[in-house]
């Protein structure tokens with residue numbers, strides 16, 4: 001199988017990978033240096049999520065380890081008392097308080113461990129939710145242009161999957177490290193008493209397995225980073241193949257073999273990538289275990305040597321073995337914790353990086369209040385190029401929209417009409433030129449407040465999986481225009497009347513009790529949504545493309561009536577509907593090539609006149 005597949009497509013190197021390369025190149029110690037900041041961040045998140053659970057988890061974990069340590073010390077005491085000479089009844093009696101201490105410590109340790117686990121189990125879903133909420137709060141606040149940037153999508157994909165485990169993974173790893181170190185501290189006292197050379201030997205014995213797990217963690221992170229783009233493509237395809245919107249097209253265009261082959265191609269690529277990683281991880285694990293075994297053997301050999309040379313007496317050999325085992329377990333726990341923290345840190349750093357990136361992409365906004373009513377909107381010499389495009393969508397465009405006017409944008413497909421409307425609607429920022437509202441630069445105006453003044457009936461409006469009523473009132477809820485009037489003006493009343501539960505009907509048949517609307521019925525709902533918003537500026541982008549002739553006429557009449565106290569920016573290919581516009585701008589290849597009233601443009605006999613004549617001739621000749 002060739003190394004074909006997605007090269008040159010999603011899997012080409014991306015700017016975002018520069019960060020991965022930096023992180024994956026960072027060794028354990030670099031990460032250990034970065035960890036304090038990450039741990040602080042996760043502790044703040046945990047504290048904000050649930051103070052009680054955070055405190056209980058930390059306190060209970062600490063106490064449980066303290067009682068483990070005390071138990072071990074008491075055990076060492078008891079064993080020394082019992083086995084330092086031949087056990088007698090007196091020695092047994094003298095050891096009884098020590099035995100009671102061992103039992104008491106074990107009970108308390110178990111109780112605190114359970115309490116810590118309970119708090120941890122509560123925190124896990126809370127932290128996951130908090131991380132996800134942070135994610136969606138940020139993604140809904142970034143500049144719209146971010147969604148035209150594939151790097152942003154890859155970050156979202158990776159962060160969505162790691163956000164769920166990053167914070168809790170890191171928190172648990174920190175707890176495990178702390179537990180391990182406390183345990184180690186406790187036994188090191190006992191081992192120091194036995195012989196000081198044993199402790200460093202035990203620490204050395206843990207090095208091979210720690211190296212193996214650090215390596216495995218890095219490989220696992222590299223895999224996640226390396227397959228992010230492929231995974232996104234795979235899940236997009238999976239959604240298309242498993243959900244309703246594309247189901248009919250997949251069948252009518254007999255796309256199944258193609259899609260399955262494409263899915264399999266990506267799947268094979270991902271699997272090959274993952275299997276290569278598994279091999280690397282397994283090799284590291286084999287070397288780690290082999291050297292770890294040898295190192296452990298050396299520790300016991302050292303103990304044997306100490307016994308043989310008489311530096312450790314046989315009577316305390318049991319304590320020595322027990323302490324070595326405890327110390328080994330505690331060292332492994334601590335180093336495992338550090339490694340887990342390293343792995344979790346890699347993932348969590350991704351999350352933190354994304355949070356910072358999303359914050360940097362956050363929508364900019366001025367602070368000036370927008371004009372009370374629409375006032376004059378002037379677009380002056382604007383140019384705009386989409387992030388993913390080579391050629392500009394708009395070049396040096398200037399238009400004026402006066403209050404109360406109906407202004408139409410016409411032109412062939414791809415001429416830049418929607419882009420211009422989106423810039424006026426404050427969705428994209430032009431790279432050159434200005435947009436002013438009543439003489440105030442759009443940059444200076446509070447963007448959210450400005451959007452409150454705008455209603456958009458978009459070409460690609462969203463079919464929200466909500467009730468019909470919510471699909472109309474969304475974003476305005478109870479503060480819009482009178483609903484009855486809106487329903488009548490948009491023609492949505494006829495749609496709602498036929499729904500089984502009226503406005504309460506769910507408009508998505510994939511949910512219980514839900515139903516689907518036709519394209520034209522949906523468009524009436526979209527028009528109702530725009531009218532309900534009751535904003536001084538109404539932007540209509542092809543509001544009637546899916547409507548029958550009678551509905552289209554009715555809608556345009558409604559919009560004209562609506563425009564009496566408001567301003568309307570209208571985009572349409574139905575030129576008969578723009579005759580009554582106060583001014584028409586004709587766009588071509590991102591430039592305004594003609595402007596004027598219908599009569600003036602017809603007189604000019606230019607592009608508009610040609611388009612209009614073509615359309616009207618088509619009607620008169622066929623009609």
Ligand SMILES: Nc1ncnc2c1ncn2[C@@H]1O[C@H](COP(=O)(O)OP(=O)(O)OP(=O)(O)O)[C@@H](O)[C@H]1O
Nearest residue numbers: 148386388389393412413414415416417418419420
């Ligand atoms: N998100 C995007 N990323 C890159 N290029 C885009 C994007 N959206 C639109 N374009 C390009 O910008 C140009 C203008 O598109 P726009 O949607 O503004 O045209 P339009 O006049 O509204 O077309 P239509 O009549 O088909 O709706 C087109 O060449 C289009 O391919």
